[in-house]
Structures are given as structure tokens and as C-alpha cells.
Amino acid sequence: MYDIKALYEATSVADAVSLLVAHPEAKIIAGGSDVLIQIREGRLAGCELVSIYKLDELRGVSLDADGTLRIGPLTSFSHITKDPLIRQIINVLGEAVDMVGGPQVRNIGTIGGNTCNGVTSADSASTLHAWDAVMEVTGPNGVRQLPIKEFYIWAGEVALQPGELLTAILIAKESYEGYVGHYIKYAMRNAMDIATTGCSVNVKLSADKKTIEDARIAYGVAGPVPMRAPSAEAAVKGLPVSQATVEAFGEAVLKDVNPRTSWRASKELRLQLAQELAKRALARSIQLAGGDI
């Protein structure tokens, strides 16, 4: 039995919005693998919940008419990994969320929950940052979109206003076309663990596969919120595909990241990881894109 004051089950997105407006104290519960544990631990004990778990309209992955990839926020991690569109367009996202927790957690955990709890270590977050995801939010004043960078405000805090919920994660065609990426999760165990540092890189190579036209990189756990490393991205844009370029990338990330010491790892280890993972993920992304390295 959970210590829940009241549970309101939403029957549609509009219903969820009115429930949230009517019960301003209520927390949204999606899959619950975070919220229920916080209730069990006492941090959220006695709370009111608006459950959106039954809103199947928020599940699944599709393409909009303009080619935008639309990811339903209630899509479970395991369904993201299995989804044909994800595999074709942004395979690295499926690989990243396949490293969350264990199999049962990946069946209940949702990609929307993974971002809305605002945690820097979320395995999906660095990849979504690195692919310029756009968050579509629905609330009492209608629908609005904002870049994922603006969605994350601080550790555990996202830009959802009262009455709002996340209704889609979008990746525009120009953000994915021609890009291939790789995610590395560094953790202490192979399963049921939280990333010490996670690093997601993707590249777009020139037609002859000899030049880096664009490279994007984002980290989880390199700061209070997931973050891009703009200096590193700028440092390799237009450079030839080579080991020297990979090294330069690893050097440049140090200008961007600012990890802290926690009981999981020291700042020093995280800085070394930031460099090493950046280099390895870039090299792998180049290979996946057909480059020779």
C-alpha cells in the first residue's frame, strides 16, 4: 500500500490538464518507477497524483508530415529500443535507453518521465540534447514547444508550468538527417545502475566521408543538468576525419564540462571520463557513419 492522498486517473490529455489545474498540489505519475519510489522513501509520501499512465494517445513513435520524428512521452524504454523508426533514424537513442536499470524497469519506465524528472544522469537525456530535441508541452493555454536545453532548468527542475504536461518529444528532420551517433554509459555495474557519466556523440560526415561536417556532443552527470559541449563541437567542425581530430575533441570538452565530486565519483575521475568517453564516442560515431578511423 502506498502513502497516496488521492489518485486522479486522466482519461485524455485535456482531462489531465484540467485535473492538474483542479489539483495544483498533485504530481504527475507516468510509469511510476521514480514517483512511487519517492513515495515509498517518504520524500513524496502523502501526495496527490494525477496518473497519465493509461493515456495510450501518448504512446508510440511516428513521423509528422514535415518529417519531424514524434516520440510519445509515455513510450516505454523497451518500446523505444524496439521501434522501427527509432532504429532507422536515431538508433543511438534506442541503445541508450536499453542501458536504463534492468528489463522490468525498461518496460515500465517512460522516456517522458526520464526527462520530466530533470535528473542529469537520465540515460535518454544526453542523446536527446545531442540531437536538439524539442519538447512539446500541453497546458491550460494550449500547446507550446521549447528546445530541450531550455526545458531543463536545474537538477530535478524542468520548465513545466502549473497545469502543463509533456505531450511529445520532437526531433526535426534537419536535426537527424545524415547524422549517426553513439552513446557510452560509464557506471559501476552492468545493470541496475545509474551513470557515473554518460556521453552521447553524433556526427555528420561529408559525402566522401573524409571531413566532419558537424559533430554534436552532450553529457549526463557533467553538471547539474545534461549539457552540450559547444567548444568541443566547434573545435572539430570542418576538420578531417583523423585521430588528431578525435584528440582535439577530447581536449576541447574540458572547456565546457564542470562535474562535481559525489559519492559516486570524484570530480577528477569525471573529468577524465568526460575526455575519454568523448573521444571514444566520436571515433565510434565516425565509424558508424562510414568514416575510416
Add this chain to the structure above:
Amino acid sequence: MQTQLVTCTINGKLTQTVVDTRASLTDMLRNDYRLTSVKKGCEVGECGACNVLIDGECFNSCIYLAVWAEGKTIRTLEDLLGPNGELSDIQQAFIDEAAVQCGFCTPGVIMTAVEILGMGRRFTRDELRKLLSGHLCRCTGYENIVNAVEKTMNKRLDG
């Protein structure tokens, strides 16, 4: 107290019960349906002792609200027994391979094995370890569990 009527199919039978909305699916399966193969271990989704199949996928029922079971098809270990109480091949394999010691984790692990075997694919040992990684076992050291699942998988695929 807030309550709700939940209609779902459990182990092949369409059933209905009124649950407290604060109940977990573990609470409902154990208390309302006496399906005590569903264990309470950590109750925070870490150990897999409460694992059941919902619409064919594995879920830790301790972090699944009972009201969410509405309209779902749920299977627990009790469903594996034959009409005269015979054990299924995977249960027998756990005994043969000494993959059971205290047995507390076993029902949950076996339900994951049921999902794995149901995929009808041949997995490598490493893949099996990953697929079974949502379970903690304090007794067996896991080796025999992987053996039991691997042998049953091979037996089913080789006929």
C-alpha cells in the same frame, strides 16, 4: 478511502475486484487473489521478486498501481502448473540445475524466463545475463539460473 473496481484477466480467468487505489499490483495479487508466488522483496523495483507478466511483458508488480491492471492480461507463476499440478519444463529445469535454493527470488526469475523463452530466439549467454539482470538472488550465485534458462531454451529450439 478511495476505491476502484478493477477488471482484468489473471492466469486465464477474467476477474473483478474492488481495490484501494493506493494498492500496488503485488498487494492485489497477493491479498485479493492469494497468488503468493508474487513475493514482496525490496518493494522499490530493484530485486524482481514481485515480477509478473502483463500483456506478455515483465513488470515489477510492486511499482505498478493495482488500478493500472484494468483491462490487462496478467500471468503469475501459478499459471505454469499443468492441470494435475505438473511442473512446466522451465520449473523442472530450475530443480534439475539446482537453480533454486531458498526459492524467494525464483517465481520472479521464472516469469522473466517465460518471457525470454516465449521470444523463440536463441540467445547467447551474455544476452541471457542481460535479460535476467533485473533479478537479485542471494543464494545461487546466478550461474545455475542462467544454466537452467539456457538449457530450456536449447531444448525447446532443438525440439
